[in-house]
Amino acid sequence: MNVLVCVKRVPETGARITLTPDAQEIDTSYLGFTISPHEECAVEEAVRIGQAHGAATTVLTLGPAAAVEQLRNAVAMGIGSAIHLETDGDWGPEATARAIVEAVRNGGYDLLLFGNESADSGGYQVGIRVAHALDLPCVTGIKSLKLADGVATVRREAGGGWEIFEVPLPAVLTVREGINLPRYLSLQGRLRAKKAAIVRHEPERGAEGLEKIRLSVPREEVTPVEILGEGAAAAPRVAELLRGVGAS
Amino acid sequence: MILALVEPGELSLEAVTLARGLGPVEAVLFEGDADALPVARAHVVEHERLDEYAPEAWADTLAQLVDRLEPEAVVAAGSDRGQEVMAYLAARLDLPLASNCVSVEPGDSYVLTRQRWGGSLLEEARLSGSPKLLTVAPHVVAPEPASSGEEVEVERFTPTLSDKDFRVRVARREQPAVGTVSLTDARIVVGGGRGVGSAEGFALLEELAALVGGAVGGSRVVTNLGWRAHTDQVGQTGARIAPELYIACGISGAIQHIVGCKGAKKILAINKDRDAPIVARADYAVIGDLHEIVPAVIAELRR
Numbered sequence: 001m002n003v004l005v006c007v008k009r010v011p012e013t014g015a016r017i018t019l020t021p022d023a024q025e026i027d028t029s030y031l032g033f034t035i036s037p038h039e040e041c042a043v044e045e046a047v048r049i050g051q052a053h054g055a056a057t058t059v060l061t062l063g064p065a066a067a068v069e070q071l072r073n074a075v076a077m078g079i080g081s082a083i084h085l086e087t088d089g090d091w092g093p094e095a096t097a098r099a100i101v102e103a104v105r106n107g108g109y110d111l112l113l114f115g116n117e118s119a120d121s122g123g124y125q126v127g128i129r130v131a132h133a134l135d136l137p138c139v140t141g142i143k144s145l146k147l148a149d150g151v152a153t154v155r156r157e158a159g160g161g162w163e164i165f166e167v168p169l170p171a172v173l174t175v176r177e178g179i180n181l182p183r184y185l186s187l188q189g190r191l192r193a194k195k196a197a198i199v200r201h202e203p204e205r206g207a208e209g210l211e212k213i214r215l216s217v218p219r220e221e222v223t224p225v226e227i228l229g230e231g232a233a234a235a236p237r238v239a240e241l242l243r244g245v246g247a248s
Numbered sequence: 249m250i251l252a253l254v255e256p257g258e259l260s261l262e263a264v265t266l267a268r269g270l271g272p273v274e275a276v277l278f279e280g281d282a283d284a285l286p287v288a289r290a291h292v293v294e295h296e297r298l299d300e301y302a303p304e305a306w307a308d309t310l311a312q313l314v315d316r317l318e319p320e321a322v323v324a325a326g327s328d329r330g331q332e333v334m335a336y337l338a339a340r341l342d343l344p345l346a347s348n349c350v351s352v353e354p355g356d357s358y359v360l361t362r363q364r365w366g367g368s369l370l371e372e373a374r375l376s377g378s379p380k381l382l383t384v385a386p387h388v389v390a391p392e393p394a395s396s397g398e399e400v401e402v403e404r405f406t407p408t409l410s411d412k413d414f415r416v417r418v419a420r421r422e423q424p425a426v427g428t429v430s431l432t433d434a435r436i437v438v439g440g441g442r443g444v445g446s447a448e449g450f451a452l453l454e455e456l457a458a459l460v461g462g463a464v465g466g467s468r469v470v471t472n473l474g475w476r477a478h479t480d481q482v483g484q485t486g487a488r489i490a491p492e493l494y495i496a497c498g499i500s501g502a503i504q505h506i507v508g509c510k511g512a513k514k515i516l517a518i519n520k521d522r523d524a525p526i527v528a529r530a531d532y533a534v535i536g537d538l539h540e541i542v543p544a545v546i547a548e549l550r551r
Contacts, residue, residue, distance in 0.1 A: 013503060017369055026369070037468070037485045094344055117331075119484070121364055121371075123347050124383075125335035132339035137415045140303075140332050143478070155422075157479060158328070160430030162422040163301070167415065177485040178471070178478025209344030213372040215364070223531055225517075231536035235544035238534060241516065242460050242549065245436060245492040 001055035001169075004104060005046040005113040006127075007035040007074060009067040010120045016217075023214040025090070026120075035070050038115030042175040044182040045145060046113055047078035053147060055110075056080055060103065062087055062096050068198060075196045076189035077182070082198045092208045093121070097129035099203035105134065111152070114174045116141045131172035138172040139165045143179045249274055251319040251379070252287070253310065253333060256280035259325035261391035263384040267323040268392075270354045275400075276313060278306060282402050286394035289401045295409060301329070302417035307336030309407040314341070314379060321358070321380040330383050343377040348385040358382075366484035366507035387490045387511035429463040431480065431487045436462030436495070439482055439509065440470060443498015443520065443538055447475040452542050453497060459549055465489065467505050483508035497538040501526025518542070
């Protein structure tokens with residue numbers, strides 16, 4: 001079996017987001033970089049499938065030269081090989097999906113894992129676009145995955161309960177945080193990752209119909225906070241507030 | 249004309265409200281009732297195999313309606329299904345999709361504002377394509393119900409669907425236990441963070457939630473530590489809640505968490521630290537140790 005997991009390098013934003021003067025990007029001068037929690041879980045899931053089913057595992061990213069850091073982190077977690085689609089600038093979901101399709105079309109992957117949505121742009125569509133172009137079934141937002149006899153049985157949350165899908169492989173699955181608890185990087189893993197060979201391509205950027213004009217930080221609604229009191233003495237006022245919203 | 253995918257619930261009403269700013273709206277319904285919708289016409293989808301949710305079949309149905317009705321735009325809620333079906337429609341029609349819009353200016357191309365980073369950043373963007381495809385960010389647009397007297401003209405529509413449209417279809421469901429209040433429906437949510445101290449510490453919050461008919465949630469720290477199941481997470485990678493009151497106990501208020509709870513009408517922060525970010529975002533605050541305050545509140549409610 002052959003498993004691919006796709007990740008995206010994003011800044012580790014702190015309590016406040018600051019933009020570059022031209023309002024085109026987040027000012028990342030003082031920020032580290034990471035991948036989204038959904039994608040961390042997708043990488044962990046791929047590693048576990050690799051171990052349980054003897055599957056070959058590959059991590060792919062589309063992004064700047066520096067995104068090699070995110071590929072190496074995935075290899076340090078236990079992924080076997082890495083593909084870097086090296087690009088300039090902020091690619092949207094249409095161009096990203098097209099480039100991924102070109103890169104993986106002949107890869108013979110049985111399972112293609114994505115995060116449910118990227119942390120930064122949050123378009124909720126790259127996995128589905130890739131699945132459509134490759135004519136594969138796709139289930140989004142999964143929080144549990146079992147593989148047996150060439151069929152993936154997956155569960156996702158819906159209305160407080162669960163929806164269960166069964167899809168034959170090959171398939172595309174987009175993962176939500178909560179499917180597993182990702183492991184910490186081991187020293188051995190980091191050493192192996194340092195030496196890992198990374199296959200590099202430079203895809204052509206295709207046309208896109210959603211064009212970024214500028215970014216802005218939303219105005220924070222400054223509602224004055226009413227301090228109801230300190231410690232247990234504030235309990236009567238909290239109870240009053242709760243009764244006010246119809247606490248039974 | 250704007251075609252709107254309508255699911256039962258508040259989020260679709262928000263999406264229809266935004267869509268009405270772009271032109272006359274016609275709704276597409278796979279389930280639920282068209283009567284109370286603020287639209288002139290509703291296309292009610294009927295197909296023997298659509299008794300269970302199948303995202304590709306829904307998208308194919310929308311594509312057939314797009315072909316027949318030639319709408320200027322197709323709009324859906326930024327719900328799980330809304331995002332999913334619209335992404336399939338976009339892939340199928342080879343068109344761009346703008347997700348989580350908060351406002352849209354009509355025109356040859358739409359100039360719109362959409363959420364990034366779960367709403368902690370906004371992007372102004374130009375959307376082209378025919379039809380324009382977009383989803384509406386949850387809990388941003390104030391929903392306007394139909395004014396009384398508006399009649400909805402209902403038309404039945406039976407799409408032509410193939411086996412392939414049903415290759416992804418809900419095989420079975422597990423329903424929540426009877427009597428549980430779900431995070432996204434609760435009128436009151438009691439949330440706990442690192443300050444709760446342990447998995448056992450949540451018994452206190454459970455007791456308060458049970459007393460007020462609410463649900464218990466937790467921050468990402470708490471679900472990563474295994475103190476609560478991930479299904480209880482309130483945040484960018486968990487549930488987006490919109491209760492009447494959110495009580496944040498021992499939660500500092502990282503962006504990741506605020507994104508999940510800012511739909512709450514009111515926030516009460518219970519925190520030792522007067523300067524915690526959650527206190528600045530709250531409407532009410534009690535400063536002190538939640539392990540003293542919550543039991544006192546429970547005692548007060550029981551009096």
